[in-house]
Amino acid sequence: MKKLTFGCLLLCLTSATLGEIRIYRCPTDGYTNNAAEAESKGCKVVEGGNVTIVDGTRLPIRPARIPATPAETKQFRETLKVGDYSNAGLVVEVKSPVVKVQTDRGERWYRIDELEAPSKPAPRKK
Numbered sequence: 001m002k003k004l005t006f007g008c009l010l011l012c013l014t015s016a017t018l019g020e021i022r023i024y025r026c027p028t029d030g031y032t033n034n035a036a037e038a039e040s041k042g043c044k045v046v047e048g049g050n051v052t053i054v055d056g057t058r059l060p061i062r063p064a065r066i067p068a069t070p071a072e073t074k075q076f077r078e079t080l081k082v083g084d085y086s087n088a089g090l091v092v093e094v095k096s097p098v099v100k101v102q103t104d105r106g107e108r109w110y111r112i113d114e115l116e117a118p119s120k121p122a123p124r125k126k
Contacts, residue, residue, distance in 0.1 A: 023051050068117035076117035086115040 023046045024038035025031055031046070032038050038045075068076065068087075076086070084091045086101060088110060093100035098109050 064122035065119040066122050067119045072117045077112050077115065080112060080115070085118045086110075087118055088115060 021033050022035065023031055023033055024035070024043035025046050026038065026041045026043040028041065031051075032041075032043060037043075076084070080086075080091060080094060080099060082091055082094060088108070089101045089103040091099050092102050092107065097112050099112055099115065100107055100109050101115070
């Protein structure tokens with residue numbers, strides 16, 4: 001019976017040790033589990049507890065936009081009508097000198113001189 005208990009204990013300890021991976025904390029760019037890379041960068045072993053590393057979510061890159069020129073903004077304000085898009089959102093009502101705009105936070109009234117023509121996508125580099 002003692003041999004069987006000792007064998008089970010040895011098996012449990014061995015399987016736990018085999019599952020361990022050494023994690024290194026690097027001074028410049030986070031963590032790695034590559035020993036050669038860790039040595040070359042001067043990384044130190046993380047000890048004293050369990051470590052869970054989760055990659056962060058990468059945000060999509062927004063395409064560059066070009067703001068409207070002053071001339072475009074002036075013309076936009078002079079010809080503003082329901083259905084036009086502004087820098088604040090969709091124009092839903094015009095009562096000069098104010099307009100009601102549908103924004104991402106609900107409808108809001110703006111003075112016409114507060115609005116600008118919407119920006120345009122920047123030309124793509126080839």
